[in-house]
Amino acid sequence: MSDYIISCCSTADLSKEHFEKRDIHYVCFHYFLNGTEYPDDLGQSISFPDFYKAMTDGAETKTSQVNVSEYVDFFTPFLEQGRDILHVCLSSGLSGTINSARSAAEILAPQYPDRKIYIVDSLGASSGYGLIMETLADKRDGGMDVDTLHTWVEENKLRMHHWFFSTDLTFYVKGGRISKAAGWFGGILKICPLLNMDNLGRLIPRTKIRGKKKVIEEAVNRMEQFAEGGLDYSGKCFISQSECYEDARAVADLVEEKFKNLNGRVVINYVGTTIGSHTGPGTVALFFWGAERKD
Numbered sequence: 001m002s003d004y005i006i007s008c009c010s011t012a013d014l015s016k017e018h019f020e021k022r023d024i025h026y027v028c029f030h031y032f033l034n035g036t037e038y039p040d041d042l043g044q045s046i047s048f049p050d051f052y053k054a055m056t057d058g059a060e061t062k063t064s065q066v067n068v069s070e071y072v073d074f075f076t077p078f079l080e081q082g083r084d085i086l087h088v089c090l091s092s093g094l095s096g097t098i099n100s101a102r103s104a105a106e107i108l109a110p111q112y113p114d115r116k117i118y119i120v121d122s123l124g125a126s127s128g129y130g131l132i133m134e135t136l137a138d139k140r141d142g143g144m145d146v147d148t149l150h151t152w153v154e155e156n157k158l159r160m161h162h163w164f165f166s167t168d169l170t171f172y173v174k175g176g177r178i179s180k181a182a183g184w185f186g187g188i189l190k191i192c193p194l195l196n197m198d199n200l201g202r203l204i205p206r207t208k209i210r211g212k213k214k215v216i217e218e219a220v221n222r223m224e225q226f227a228e229g230g231l232d233y234s235g236k237c238f239i240s241q242s243e244c245y246e247d248a249r250a251v252a253d254l255v256e257e258k259f260k261n262l263n264g265r266v267v268i269n270y271v272g273t274t275i276g277s278h279t280g281p282g283t284v285a286l287f288f289w290g291a292e293r294k295d
Contacts, residue, residue, distance in 0.1 A: 004084035004116075004146040006137060007074075009066060009097060011090040012130040013240050013272045016042040022137040027074040029090075029097075029274040030064045037064075040274045048270045052243035052281040061277035065090075065097035071104030075117065079108060084116040084146045088133060088153065091201030092121045118150040120157070123201035127240040127269045128162040128287035134236065135289075158293045161286075162197040163222050165215045167247065168282030169193070194218055199293045212247065219286050220254045226290040227259070234261040235289045242271040243281040251286055 007025035019026055019042075029040040033054055038045045040063075046054075055061060066074075078085055089098040098121050105117040122129045132153065139149055169191075191208050192215035198204045209215040227233040237255055241248035245268070252266035270276075271283055 003082075004086060004140075005078050006133065006140060006149075007078075007085065007087045008122075008129065008133050009090045010040040010042060010272060011095075011125060011274050012088075012133050013126040013269050013275065014042075014130040014133070015269060016044065018130075018267075018269075022134065024133050024137055025074075025078075027066050027070060029066060031273045031277050032060075032062045032064075034059050038273070040272055042272065043270065046273070048273070048276075049243060051273050052276065055276075055280050063274045063277050065095050066100055068100045068103045068107070071101050072107055075104060075108055079112040079115050079117075082115070084118075086118045086120065086136070086146055086150055086153075088120045088122045088129070088136070090129060091123045091125050091197070093123065093197075093201030094125055094203070116146060118146070120150065120153055121201070122160075123157055123199070124160050124162060124197060125201075125203070126162070126271055126275050126285055126287075127238040127267075128160050128197070128285070130240075130269065131236060131238045131287045131289075132157060132160050134238070158199055159228070159289050159291065161223070161226050161288050161290045161293065162203075163219045163287075164195045164203065164279075164283060164285040165192050165209075165219055166279065166283045167192055167212050167215075167244065168280060170280055170282075194222075196222070197293065198295055216247070216250050216254065216284075219251060219284075220258060223255065223286060223288055223290075224258065227288050228290050229261075231259060232261055233259050233288065233290075234263055236263045237266045238269065238287045239266055240269045240271045240285045240287075242276045242279055242283045244284060247282075248284045251284055255286070 010028045101119045194207050195205050239248050
């Protein structure tokens with residue numbers, strides 16, 4: 001057993017089985033569906049298809065982050081086992097949960113003076129954040145100590161690229177991310193916005209593309225442009241999708257066709273209920289390691 005654990009929030013959007021297989025611990029955000037609170041527990045309380053169907057049928061959703069006491073309860077058992085903690089949070093550009101995690105660490109530090117509690121801002125989200133955790137698990141399993149791993153993730157987290165597109169603008173309009181007029185015209189003209197995460201961990205619209213086939217091609221073109229080594233990229237590639245698996249599969253097929261040296265097949269995950277509460281169905285996101293994000 002390692003003398004430290006790596007952990008994250010459920011918003012890293014990997015499957016329960018994936019987290020368990022890689023020995024990555026996670027703490028759950030919360031969401032509300034028509035006023036009833038549920039843990040964002042990777043589709044265990046409500047399946048992802050049922051969740052997205054409820055949204056399509058008009059259910060009201062909202063989310064809440066992990067609070068200080070929940071972090072204290074989450075961290076304490078590991079500290080009692082004599083283990084250090086490297087915890088990576090959902091981007092501060094999307095959530096304030098890192099402030100709760102830091103407060104919990106400050107509360108616990110005097111009680112466990114011999115233990116280290118590192119809190120890291122991923123500046124990422126969904127399975128891009130998940131791919132950061134996957135890479136940390138690889139390095140931990142390769143024997144890297146917690147101090148070196150903490151330094152590595154701080155120095156490299158902005159190399160994780162996130163490219164999102166959506167074929168359904170309903171919930172982007174509802175959440176105020178685009179105007180009603182833009183949403184209406186976008187729907188009529190089949191406009192798909194292409195967004196990415198900037199260097200402050202915020203989701204930024206980059207361009208508007210007409211038609212699903214073209215936006216899929218453009219997302220993969222961005223991977224060719226920014227991936228480490230270009231078409232010779234030899235890292236892992238993750239995708240997340242909100243109840244639009246065929247669109248995600250089309251992206252994965254094109255990636256696997258173009259990038260012959262990938263480390264394994266493209267992994268396709270669900271966009272979880274926290275992030276999905278804001279995107280709704282119809283969103284696909286592509287994640288890979290590349291050049292450092294500058295803006």
